[in-house]
Amino acid sequence: MQILGYYNYWVFAVLLMIGLYAVMSRPNLIKKLLGMAIFQAAVFLLYITMDKVEGGTAPILRAGVADEIYSNPVPQVLILTAIVVGIATLALGLAIVVRIHEEYGTIEEDEIRRQDRE
Amino acid sequence: MTAAAVLDAASWALLVGGGFFVFVGGVGALRMPDFYTRMHAAGITDTLGTLLVLTGVILQSGLSLATVKLLAIAIFLLLTSPTAAYALANAARLSGLKPGDAAADPDPEQRE
Amino acid sequence: MITLFGVFILSLLVITAIGIVRSTNLFAAVMLAGLFSLQMAAMFFILDAADVALTEAAVGAGVATVLLLSALALLDDEERRTRRSRWAAIAVSLATTLLMIYATFEKPRFGDPLAPANQHVAPWYLENTPELIDVPNVVTAILASFRGYDTLGELFVIFTAGTGVLFVLAQRRRDTRFARLPNADAQGLRHHLVPRVVGRLLVPFIVLFGLYVQFHADFGPGGGFQAGALVSAGFVLFALLEGERAALRVLPRRVLAGMIVLGALLFVGVGVAGMLLGGNFLDYSVLGATPVAGQHVGILLVELGVGITVTGVLLTIFHAFAARVSER
């Protein structure tokens, strides 16, 4: 169980780097945006992992139950707003990609660079 | 045997039965040879498994707000999943996918 | 046992993420991203974050897939195979992963109540919320009241992103000005009878559920962010079924723009009202007869402002993309 306790952090690291790898190695702009979404999700996972308290329950207080352990509400507040901000910024990224496609006729990064040089 | 024990036993049976059907649906969706048979496997067990699992949980919840919510979940799932299955099959049929068409997976060599 | 379930879902997450990166078809990648979001929501729920899971559910299932698909409808859905060598990227990612995994051994054990993150401010919030604010949902109390200033900032980020999408996409395309014809694209799914009937039946329930989530936020998981995403999911469903024009007749663009501004103004207005009544900016305790009653009024209004702005922004973004698709 000691090892399993670190598994969340390892998955965080792996997901983060899968996202980074997609952004670095794929010239396709939509793929880059999806990679960024994975990167973002990994950060959410890290924060929510840190909120868990052993034997605890979600921080919505129950009437009449004394000395219950509650998980940490602060990371939840941060991530809750970040998810909605994430979708809004993803939409902005998609809008820019759509405009790039209208101007260049492609969403492949190296193709766009080639056209810029000409 | 008390009433509570009977309820527990019934709920056990329903949950295990529901889990079995859900699992059968999953195997069918993976192993069946073409799209329409896969959908057949997934769609029917989806309905039955959902119903059994939710009934099993309802037996445990007693009469409370949770029962109403579970009933609402059951009703909405029973409305939407057959509709989604219908819409999907209809779209596949209209687009010209014939039963037996997608039988073979693409050559693994060609996939990246 | 629950920990093992978490480990299982986390492994599925990694497999899905690899699938997203490796698939050469963007449509397939978007479908896998939908699966990724479902798994994230289940994982958040297992980790005791009910509010976060509800947000991920509302955003991921209702809006994200639709937005990605409407963007994809304007682009090519096939990724061109690249000849570029990937070894540098693989090496950098792998090395960083190993370094980060090495660093995690310094982290406090998973679920440790004595971890610094759980010792700093969280116990104070948990202890004082019943007395100072008196709502059961501590997440809502922190979001709307203790850290209201922070939430205001997040709201303005969303506001700015919505405005940015409008700046980028709202301008008409030059070359298609004369070629605009009434086309089948804008008709939605009108001729699919069964989905249309069932979908129309669901729309009021989705909006009703959104309102429940909005106004029940003090007692259960919910709040303006989730409610905004849910209500806009209801309207997106309506637009998919009846065509975008029918949806714009119900909620025209002007109304949506008004909602974006109104929600943000409501939030700021509550803060300024607190100042005028002798408190600090976003200090709600002066708004009611007693400080606790004032907090209740303030939280209700602030969450309402968040809900209105989020609904407005998400629907504006959806319509901006959908208008591009039907112009083609």
Added chain:
Amino acid sequence: MYYAAVIALLVTMALALARALLGPTVYDRVLAVNMFGTKTALLLSVIAFLYGRPDFLDLALAYALINFIGVLAVLKFVQDYTLRHPETDAGARPGAER
């Protein structure tokens, strides 16, 4: 007792994920996503009871209501796609890995 149902649901989710990764047609992937969504709604409602907090059923309710939207969005996307590209072999595209 809940564990039996949770394990069955998790295994089924893995099977659905395998179907989504394998494809081969667009419809197989949509089927997998829809299946996964239903299973997530069930999983969340069972886990809410496992945790002894039935007030969290709201989450499962949210999925039961809006999981359907994704399928309809795909349907509309495919319909528009075949309208715009009438010449392509529709059974294989879009979404087929070639």
